[in-house]
Amino acid sequence: MSGLASFFKERSAGRSVLFFTLALVIFEAFLIIGIVNDHFWETLSNGAMICMSCIGVG
Amino acid sequence: MKRRIVQFISFLGTNSFLASIPRASFYQGNLKGVCVPVLNCYSCPGAWGSCPIGALQHFIIVRQFPFYVLGILGFVGVFVGRWPCGWLCPFGFFQDLVYKLKLPKFSAPDWLRHMKYVVLVVVCGLIAWWTWEPWFCKICPAGTLGAGLPWFAWQLRGSEYAEGMQFFTKVFGLKVVTLAALVFLMGMMRRPFCRFVCPLGALFGLSNKFSLLQMDTHLDDCAIAFAKGSDFKNCASCNYCSADCPMDLKVPEQIGSVDCIRCMNCTSYGSVYWKVTLGQGGRGTARGRAEAAAARGAIYEAAIEEVKTAEPEAPDSS
Numbered sequence: 163m164s165g166l167a168s169f170f171k172e173r174s175a176g177r178s179v180l181f182f183t184l185a186l187v188i189f190e191a192f193l194i195i196g197i198v199n200d201h202f203w204e205t206l207s208n209g210a211m212i213c214m215s216c217i218g219v220g
Numbered sequence: 221m222k223r224r225i226v227q228f229i230s231f232l233g234t235n236s237f238l239a240s241i242p243r244a245s246f247y248q249g250n251l252k253g254v255c256v257p258v259l260n261c262y263s264c265p266g267a268w269g270s271c272p273i274g275a276l277q278h279f280i281i282v283r284q285f286p287f288y289v290l291g292i293l294g295f296v297g298v299f300v301g302r303w304p305c306g307w308l309c310p311f312g313f314f315q316d317l318v319y320k321l322k323l324p325k326f327s328a329p330d331w332l333r334h335m336k337y338v339v340l341v342v343v344c345g346l347i348a349w350w351t352w353e354p355w356f357c358k359i360c361p362a363g364t365l366g367a368g369l370p371w372f373a374w375q376l377r378g379s380e381y382a383e384g385m386q387f388f389t390k391v392f393g394l395k396v397v398t399l400a401a402l403v404f405l406m407g408m409m410r411r412p413f414c415r416f417v418c419p420l421g422a423l424f425g426l427s428n429k430f431s432l433l434q435m436d437t438h439l440d441d442c443a444i445a446f447a448k449g450s451d452f453k454n455c456a457s458c459n460y461c462s463a464d465c466p467m468d469l470k471v472p473e474q475i476g477s478v479d480c481i482r483c484m485n486c487t488s489y490g491s492v493y494w495k496v497t498l499g500q501g502g503r504g505t506a507r508g509r510a511e512a513a514a515a516r517g518a519i520y521e522a523a524i525e526e527v528k529t530a531e532p533e534a535p536d537s538s
Contacts, residue, residue: 178430185294185297185427185430186295188294189297190291192287192290192291193288193291195288195291196286196288196289196290196291197288199284199288201279201282201284202253203253205278205282
């Protein structure tokens, strides 16, 4: 147990590898989920979310 | 100088859809779905991509979890951390240039750095959720500079003056006043927007903690400490590296800070390295070592010369 506790407390190469891998997997999954989402293709990808009132003109 | 060139190329690259400019319109093709990892308004006349903060608010307004925006920012962040802020962001580039103006220089209280998290959560999150409006976009100075002002100029160009001025709405007035105040501040302090306001920097900064690109210090290599006759093990507290930090960080102590934009200015003093590795240990990459060694050679000579003539005066960190 103390070994596991020190793994998370101390800044070690093992901890960094774990955090980096976890972050990479999570964000890649987010990216894939985001791109396959219908909403992405309906709005973001054709610029439909652009609003001129947001930039204060018109 | 190398960074200025990259920043300039990035500015041109993110605003390279020049075909829309003569038509006074903007690009609305599929590439607009790509969030660029910098604060560049999607309504900028030449922009081919989207601003991630605008897209984030859009997802919040339509009540969808922003998987795509967090995914694209996180994917960039796990590799390079906040590096795009220092090297790619056009608004950061603009702030760097304005700071070069000969104006009195000030430093701001350090606690103001936390304000960007409030902006991220309250303005981009809660207020967008409650009001169904992207309020950060409505006050964003980067949007005013890159999109609002060019669009307003177009409205004036194509119409009578009085007719064009009707586009000067209250929101636009608020944006112009905000931008003017910020430009004034930019001349007097380093990157005030990035340090205190930018919600994108707040998001990116979190990835500094686990990104592949890391900064590290080896104080025993500090050229200034050597020139001042230090024992090679301790920081000489000369503030040379801190005085060169565009984010006003105290470099040796705050080397892994979420506010570090990986600009590499501090690597010119020999004691700070960039490294592409995980965890502590090691001496950085061969390239990092070579760059620092080259810089050390030049700085040794300059610093030793300075020490010979007089005790070097620590630059004012403010």
